[in-house]
Amino acid sequence: MSYCCGASMIGFIGSLRKQQVLVHHVPLLYCPVCHDVSVNPSVRDEFELVVEHANQDRVKEVTLRDEITPDMINEWRTVCVSFQEDDDFLAILYEQIDSALDLLRVAKIIQDKKWSEELKFRLKVLTERLKTSGRSEKMVDR
CATH class of the missing domain: 3.10.20 (Ubiquitin-like (UB roll))
Known part of the structure; x- marks a missing residue:
């Protein structure tokens, strides 16, 4: 991966x-x-x-x-x-958020503060992206 x-x-x-x-x-x-x-x-x-x-x-x-x-x-x-494979970028964002939340739980268990902060930042960015994607933004060719 x-x-x-x-x-x-x-x-x-x-x-x-x-x-x-x-x-x-x-x-x-x-x-x-x-x-x-x-x-x-x-x-x-x-x-x-x-x-x-x-x-x-x-x-x-x-x-x-x-x-x-x-x-x-x-x-x-x-x-x-x-x-x-289709226009359902929201499902992918939800999957990314779920993964980050799972990792955050692990980071807290092992008390890794740096990793926890990185994951919180990732969650913040993904959540903002989810908000803008919900309005009409879709992934486009880059």
């Missing part, structure tokens, strides 16, 4: 620009706390190769995967806790 700033990464299929090349249908990892986006490690080499070839051919927009199968999604899912 991938983590960023203490939060588990959310997987999704989106678009990413690198070296002036826009690549579509890329399996990505997204941090709901700091909003960092990165390419799923299982396709990182393929992504870099597609960008390199596009630059050599002076192509500004390409597609990484023309067809995404359920098997591919299952493979990509192993790197992250949640994988967004």
